[in-house]
Amino acid sequence: MRRRWLKGERLITLLLLLPSVIAVAVFVYGFIGWTGYVSMSNWNQLLPDYTFVGLRNFLKLFAHPRFQIDLRNLAVFTGLFLTGSLAIGFLLAVLLDRKVRGEGFFRTIYLYPMSLSFIVTGVVWRWLMNPGSPQMGSTGINLLLEKIGLGFLKSGWYTDPRVGIKAVAVAAIWQMSGYVMAMYLAGLRGIPEELREAARVDGASEWQVYRYVILPLLRPITLGAIIILGHISLKIYDLIVAMTGPGIGFSTDVPAYFMWETTFHANRFAQGAAIAIILLLMVSLLIVPYLIFSVRREAEV
Amino acid sequence: MRRAVALLFVGLLVWGLVGWAQPGKEYVAASETTLAAVAQEVFGDSAYAPAIMRATNAKSLADPAYLKIRTLDMKIPAGAKLWVPERAWAEAFMAFWDPNRPEDLFGGGKLVVGSWWTAGGEAEGLNALFEIYDEYYPDVQIVNATIAGGAGFVFRAVIKPRLIAGDPPDTFQLHAGLEVEGYSPETYLTPLDKLFEIMGWTEVLPKDLLDLLLYKDHFWGVPVNIHRANVLWYDKAIFEKYGITPPENWDEFFSICEKLKAEGVVPFVMGNAGGWEAAHLFETILVSTLGAEGYKGLWTGETPWTSAGVTEALEILKKILDYVNPDYAALSWDGAGEYLIAHKGAMMIMGDWTNGWFMAKGYEDYGWAPVPGTRGIFDALSDTFCLPKRAPNPINALGWLMVCGSKEGQIAFNTRKGSIPARTDLTAEEKALFNPYLQSCMEDFARDAIVPSVIHGAAAIESWVTDFKDAVNLFLATKDVAGTQRALVEAAEAALAQMGK
Numbered sequence: 153m154r155r156r157w158l159k160g161e162r163l164i165t166l167l168l169l170l171p172s173v174i175a176v177a178v179f180v181y182g183f184i185g186w187t188g189y190v191s192m193s194n195w196n197q198l199l200p201d202y203t204f205v206g207l208r209n210f211l212k213l214f215a216h217p218r219f220q221i222d223l224r225n226l227a228v229f230t231g232l233f234l235t236g237s238l239a240i241g242f243l244l245a246v247l248l249d250r251k252v253r254g255e256g257f258f259r260t261i262y263l264y265p266m267s268l269s270f271i272v273t274g275v276v277w278r279w280l281m282n283p284g285s286p287q288m289g290s291t292g293i294n295l296l297l298e299k300i301g302l303g304f305l306k307s308g309w310y311t312d313p314r315v316g317i318k319a320v321a322v323a324a325i326w327q328m329s330g331y332v333m334a335m336y337l338a339g340l341r342g343i344p345e346e347l348r349e350a351a352r353v354d355g356a357s358e359w360q361v362y363r364y365v366i367l368p369l370l371r372p373i374t375l376g377a378i379i380i381l382g383h384i385s386l387k388i389y390d391l392i393v394a395m396t397g398p399g400i401g402f403s404t405d406v407p408a409y410f411m412w413e414t415t416f417h418a419n420r421f422a423q424g425a426a427i428a429i430i431l432l433l434m435v436s437l438l439i440v441p442y443l444i445f446s447v448r449r450e451a452e453v
Numbered sequence: 454m455r456r457a458v459a460l461l462f463v464g465l466l467v468w469g470l471v472g473w474a475q476p477g478k479e480y481v482a483a484s485e486t487t488l489a490a491v492a493q494e495v496f497g498d499s500a501y502a503p504a505i506m507r508a509t510n511a512k513s514l515a516d517p518a519y520l521k522i523r524t525l526d527m528k529i530p531a532g533a534k535l536w537v538p539e540r541a542w543a544e545a546f547m548a549f550w551d552p553n554r555p556e557d558l559f560g561g562g563k564l565v566v567g568s569w570w571t572a573g574g575e576a577e578g579l580n581a582l583f584e585i586y587d588e589y590y591p592d593v594q595i596v597n598a599t600i601a602g603g604a605g606f607v608f609r610a611v612i613k614p615r616l617i618a619g620d621p622p623d624t625f626q627l628h629a630g631l632e633v634e635g636y637s638p639e640t641y642l643t644p645l646d647k648l649f650e651i652m653g654w655t656e657v658l659p660k661d662l663l664d665l666l667l668y669k670d671h672f673w674g675v676p677v678n679i680h681r682a683n684v685l686w687y688d689k690a691i692f693e694k695y696g697i698t699p700p701e702n703w704d705e706f707f708s709i710c711e712k713l714k715a716e717g718v719v720p721f722v723m724g725n726a727g728g729w730e731a732a733h734l735f736e737t738i739l740v741s742t743l744g745a746e747g748y749k750g751l752w753t754g755e756t757p758w759t760s761a762g763v764t765e766a767l768e769i770l771k772k773i774l775d776y777v778n779p780d781y782a783a784l785s786w787d788g789a790g791e792y793l794i795a796h797k798g799a800m801m802i803m804g805d806w807t808n809g810w811f812m813a814k815g816y817e818d819y820g821w822a823p824v825p826g827t828r829g830i831f832d833a834l835s836d837t838f839c840l841p842k843r844a845p846n847p848i849n850a851l852g853w854l855m856v857c858g859s860k861e862g863q864i865a866f867n868t869r870k871g872s873i874p875a876r877t878d879l880t881a882e883e884k885a886l887f888n889p890y891l892q893s894c895m896e897d898f899a900r901d902a903i904v905p906s907v908i909h910g911a912a913a914i915e916s917w918v919t920d921f922k923d924a925v926n927l928f929l930a931t932k933d934v935a936g937t938q939r940a941l942v943e944a945a946e947a948a949l950a951q952m953g954k
Binding site for chain 2: 198278282398400415
């Protein structure tokens with residue numbers, strides 16, 4: 153009797169889950185599969201053409217000068233964005249953790265940029281980093297540098313191909329480091345004071361306390377932050393659109409932007425799908441190990 | 454007598470204003486009749502009955518005095534008021550009306566017009582067309598579906614998925630020329646050959662433009678205007694101050710640049726924030742080094758991309774980069790124009806929409822000349838409107854296309870937008886409605902050799918335009934002449950292969 157009732161409950165659970173399972177199956181995995189299929193087709197005009205061409209689109213893509221630049225840009229951007237956000241976020245968290253006066257105020261201020269969309273961030277930083285010219289005068293950061301007598305530090309920022317994507321990374325770090333701070337702050341608050349005390353009693357310097365006690369204990373948070381920032385970074389598009397566009401010599405171009413242009417301007421739908429698949433693979437390289445890690449940990453608990 | 458004349462004049466004026474609406478005339482049934490009989494009487498052919506039904510129904514939506522006709526074979530009572538459209542309208546209706554769509558016999562509904570005209574003179578020009586349309590077709594609700602973004606780069610990305618999904622607007626903006634290939638017109642658009650024939654447009658549009666409009670032997674869009682891409686704009690104040698005249702060739706151009714650079718003026722301004730402006734500049738340089746025929750041949754495979762003219766053009770572009778404003782990557786073309794307005798920059802190469810923008814900014818101290826080395830050549834682009842196969846209100850769109858192709862529509866539109874009409878049958882008085890730049894532009898258009906612009910969709914298919922644009926963009930950073938020429942050769946080979954040449 154009891155077993156049959158259980159069965160009924162299971163059935164209801166299954167029925168309740170079914171709509172979302174179907175929706176996810178179709179709209180997420182179905183479309184991923186379809187994109188994969190298109191990426192191996194010959195769809196290079198508006199009218200769909202599903203002739204199978206194997207991996208030709210991928211091979212062409214990796215030989216494409218613009219895509220090579222994009223991958224390099226993406227690596228530079230991700231590297232800078234991750235290290236910058238983690239470092240600044242951690243630093244801010246440590247400072248706030250000192251039980252400073254007005255902590256709530258500062259916490260809010262540091263967290264604010266996160267509430268903006270990348271579009272807003274992009275527009276603001278486009279103005280801030282406007283290079284200006286000797287004839288029309290400087291604006292934004294260059295004007296500030298000029299006024300405080302550091303004119304020699306003026307830069308073309310994102311318009312200078314040598315800086316390019318690094319300037320965009322600065323804007324992204326500004327936006328996301330407050331979020332990392334919040335994560336670390338929660339982590340720091342979770343570490344019992346006794347552990348630090350014990351380390352200090354054992355003669356550890358403050359530096360050693362952080363290096364050998366705090367940081368190892370914060371590792372899950374660091375990992376979580378890397379996953380969250382990493383997938384934002386790999387998919388970055390809106391910030392580029394609002395701030396710079398592809399830039400001179402594609403110095404601020406990224407795969408997602410190239411995907412949009414090649415699909416809807418050059419009508420190379422298959423090539424666009426190939427870029428989408430490559431982006432998916434890159435993101436899964438980051439996410440899948442994390443998923444395995446967390447599932448295992450849950451199993452252990 | 455005088456009073457009678459004055460009254461007549463006022464009467465004519467009122468009639469002109471009111472009676473303007475949908476071309477055609479009123480018809481009152483003398484006795485009980487049918488639509489077919491009326492059609493036989495006025496057009497000499499009973500097959501025109503649906504056209505009269507549609508026109509009368511549209512009219513009755515705005516004015517209940519007209520009869521509402523529910524079916525084609527309905528009895529028309531004596532004394533009922535009908536509206537008989539002009540013959541051309543009736544012919545066009547019969548040519549484009551699908552008998553499987555009886556809903557199109559009732560008028561009303563929407564007209565969704567897709568375009569990338571959102572700002573300044575462009576938006577005003579579009580509104581002028583809307584006003585005319587609204588006078589002719591007061592029963593239709595116009596929906597202005599514009600999407601901003603330089604040269605339509607964003608708009609086109611939005612319209613394509615809608616075409617594939619079968620949910621297009623009723624009509625949308627399209628550059629004349631090979632850009633139409635990007636819309637797979639055989640599948641997604643309706644050929645407009647019949648409309649061109651009925652409206653007599655093949656007689657009033659210039660041959661170069663008609664050649665450009667033909668793709669796979671069909672017309673796919675109705676042109677409203679013509680723009681010129683190869684114009685050098687300069688600040689008169691700076692030119693006068695340093696005693697400079699507009700350069701005729703690149704040697705003169707660079708000696709002017711050298712002189713102005715020494716004076717601390719930006720000799721040449723450009724923007725490239727949109728990603729296409731530098732490619733626009735390069736296109737006009739190609740016209741100058743290859744000449745009209747040579748440049749045209751680039752896009753048909755007759756001129757090899759390995760030729761010396763291409764190398765020379767790249768060298769010129771490279772040299773120009775020594776004289777441009779340092780912030781060009783951050784500016785769009787209008788941002789660059791601010792240098793001229795502030796008298797801080799001397800010259801700029803951009804299409805003649807710049808003229809409208811200068812006027813909107815209240816800047817009058819500018820002069821114009823053809824891009825050095827392109828005197829006698831007109832690098833042209835044209836905006837057209839098309840009819841998607843699955844347009845929800847095709848007959849409303851048909852009326853729109855007729856307004857776009859009409860003299861009245863083109864004058865109203867172009868005087869505001871700052872371009873010249875595509876039609877060449879303007880009278881001297883009508884030409885006088887345009888500003889001095891546009892008048893000189895009309896003269897040049899009538900006289901010069903016409904070549905199609907590539908970056909504005911006329912000369913090449915879209916994938917080629919993108920590769921061309923990308924090669925130039927990369928060149929801005931690498932300044933690698935040989936490498937860029939190689940990339941351009943490869944792009945041409947791929948595109949010509951795709952076009953089956």
